[in-house]
Amino acid sequence: MNRSRTKAPAGVNLPALRHHNAALVLDLLRAAGAEGISRLELAEGTGLTPQAVSKITARLREDGLAAGAGLRPSTGGKPRTVLRLVPDAQFAVGLHLDRDGLTAVLVDLAGRPVAVATAPLDLGAPAERVLADAADAVRDLCAAEPHKPVIGVGVAVPGPLDHRDGVLHRVTGFPRWDGYPLRAALAERTGLPVVLDKDTNAAALALALGGAGGGDFAYLHLGTGLGAGLVLGGEVHRGARTGAGEFGHQTLQLDGPLCGCGGRGCIEALCLAAEARGDRGEAARVLGTGAANLVGLLDIDRVVLGGRTVAADEDAYVRGVRAVIEERAARGGAGAGVTVTVAGGGDRPVAEGAAQLVLAPVFGRVGEEKRVGEEKADRG
Amino acid sequence: MNRSRTKAPAGVNLPALRHHNAALVLDLLRAAGAEGISRLELAEGTGLTPQAVSKITARLREDGLAAGAGLRPSTGGKPRTVLRLVPDAQFAVGLHLDRDGLTAVLVDLAGRPVAVATAPLDLGAPAERVLADAADAVRDLCAAEPHKPVIGVGVAVPGPLDHRDGVLHRVTGFPRWDGYPLRAALAERTGLPVVLDKDTNAAALALALGGAGGGDFAYLHLGTGLGAGLVLGGEVHRGARTGAGEFGHQTLQLDGPLCGCGGRGCIEALCLAAEARGDRGEAARVLGTGAANLVGLLDIDRVVLGGRTVAADEDAYVRGVRAVIEERAARGGAGAGVTVTVAGGGDRPVAEGAAQLVLAPVFGRVGEEKRVGEEKADRG
C-alpha cells in the first residue's frame, strides 16, 4: 500500500487489506489481458497463498469483475483454470481539453476505448461555456452507451494545475483560468467523480499501463511547448504541489537566448528555435541533452517522445535523442541500456490516459485517498 | 505499504499487516521524540482505532521498544498517558568510507550517536585491506558498547554503486573497485546485515528523518565533486538501477567547457571552475540554476546544500541559489515557497545517515524486501 507519509494516515485494517489484495489481483488480471492468468500464477505474482487467491478471485467473480477463460494444457496433472478480467464490468470517461479541441473517450476496464468523440473547443471562451461543452461531451458519451456503469471522469488539461485540489493554475496563454476549481465544477455538473491532471501526466499514465509495460520512464511531449510526464517506481510522479514535470523551461544554456517565459536558455526555446530554422538535428540534440540529464538524475530506463513536432519526423528525433544518451553512456556516464521510443497514436492516448486516472485506483495504483469502509455491505 | 510494483510481490497477509502498523506507530513515536505521544494522537496519526493502538503499543512495550512517559494535563477527563520510544532498545552502525578517511558511528533507535570513531583510510589500498579496516571499525565500535543489540551496518560510499545488490561500480578515481561486492563481503566479515548506499543518499536520508522533517527535497553536495540525493514522497529516490542522483554532470551549458567526465558544460565543471577562479557568486548562480531546474522538474519544496565547498561560504551559496530560484518563481515559474538551507555538521551526518539505512525498515521506511514470516514465534 502506498506510503506517501508526511500526511494522510497510513494505518491498515482488514477492509483495507482486502481491498489492497483484490486490487493487486485485478492489476495482474489486467496485465494478463485476454489471455488470462491462472490462480497459481496470481499466487506467485502476489506472494499470497493459492487458497487466498482462490478466495479473492471468487469474490471478484461474484462481483462480475473476473471470469473463467478456459483451461491451460495439462503439465501432468489437473490443468489450470485460466481467469481473465471482464472488461465490460465498469467504464470510465477520459476527457482531453486542449487549446483548440476536445477529445472524449469511453474506455472499459481493460483500457480499451469503446466510444470516441471530438469537438472544437475554445479555451478562451467563458468558463461556463467550456464547462458546458465538457459536460455535454461526457453526457453524450454516456448516453451513447447506456447500461454501462461509469465510475468517473478523468480530465487532462494542458497548463499547470493542482491535481490534489482539482484547481487550474495559469494555463499558458489563458491566464483567466488561474484558480478555477474545474474538478468540483465538472463533478457537480456530471454527478460523477472527477480527477484532474496535466495532459503530459495522462499520456505518461497511458504509457505506463499500456503495452510496453513497467519500468521508470519519462514521457517528453514536444508540441507547441515542451513538457514531461515522469513515471517513477511505476507511478506518476507529481511532486509536493503536484506540479512536477516542468521540463521545457529547464535551463540548458546559461545566459542563452531569451525564452517566452522570461528565462534564458530554456530547452523549449532552444529546441523550438532550432526546429523553426529547419535544423532538426540540433533540435533533437537539444532535446536529447535534456533527456540525458533526466536519465542521469533519475536513473530511468526509458524515454518516450511524443507531440506534434516529434510526430513530424519521428526518426530524426529518436535518433538524435538516442545519440546523445548513448554518447554519454559510452563515456561512462549513466544511460546504458536506456531505450528511446515514440508514443505514437496522436492525441487520443492523452484522453485514454485521462480515463486511466479514474481506473488506476481500481487496480491499486495510487490515488486511493481516504478510502475507508465504503463497500457494498451486502454479500450473498 | 510500499508498492514498488513491476517487481516483487506486494500481497499483504496478517503478519505483514501487523508489521506495517507496528512500524507506523514506531515511526510516530520516533517523530514525537522525547516528548512522547498519546495513544489517541497515535490513533489519529495512523487512522486506526484507539483500541487497535492500545493493542499495538502493548506489544511494543512488551518488546521493550516503547515505554510510558508520564501524563498529559487533563482536559476535563482522565489525562492521556504519554508513550515514548525507548532509544536504547536497538542500535545500528553507520559507516562512511570516504576517499581519505573513515567515520563510524553507533546510533540508537532515535538516531542519536552514542559512539563515534574516525580513522584514516586509503581507498586506493587493496580491497582486503580496506575491508579489514572497515570491519575493524565496526567491531571496535560494538565492543566499546557491549550489551547493545546491533541490528546492522549501513555503509555510505562515494561512487556510483548498486544499492540493491550491494555492489560497487566505478568509484571516481578508483576504478579498481568496479564490481566489488562490498555488502556481501562486509556482511560475512561482521556477521551483521549490511546495507550499501551512496554518500549523498545517506546524507539525504539523515536530513529526511532528522529535524526539519518531511517534504520532498534535494540534497546537493558540493565538495570535490557535485552530487545529489533526492527525497521524493518521503523516501530516497534511487531509480531503476539505484543510480539516481547524478547531478554534477547535468549539462547546463550546451557545448560549454570540457568536463573531466568527457562531457561539455556540466554543472560540476562550471561550478568548480568559477569557484577556482574565485568567482563564488557565479559558482552559486550555476548551482542555483541547476537547483531551479530540479525544483521545476520534480516540484520539490526544499533544497539543502552541503559539502566542503559550500561550508567554506555558506551564506554566499544559500543566497546565490535562493536568488535564482526566487527569480524564476517571480517570473511565474515553479519554485514559490521553496526554502534553501545548508545541512551543516560536516561529514558526520553522512555516517549517521548510513546508520539510518539500517534503521529505516524498523520504521517502515522502504527497504523491507521480502520480509515474510520472520517473527520470534513465542509470546507470553
Add this chain to the structure above:
DNA sequence: CCACTTAAGCAACGCTGTTGCCAAAGTGCA
C-alpha cells in the same frame, strides 16, 4: 486400469482490527 501428479475447494484455525461495554481518573459545580 491403476499409480501418480497437479489444481482447487472445504473446514478449522490463528490472528488482525473493531465494537460494545465498563472501570479508572481526572474536572467542575453545588
Add this chain to the structure above:
DNA sequence: TGCACTTTGGCAACAGCGTTGCTTAAGTGG
C-alpha cells in the same frame, strides 16, 4: 465534601482476513 460529567483505556466478544491440513477433481503415463 460529594456528585455529575468528561475523557481515557482495557476487557471480552466478534467479524473477517489469509493460512493450514486435508479431500476431491481432473488430468497424464505406464
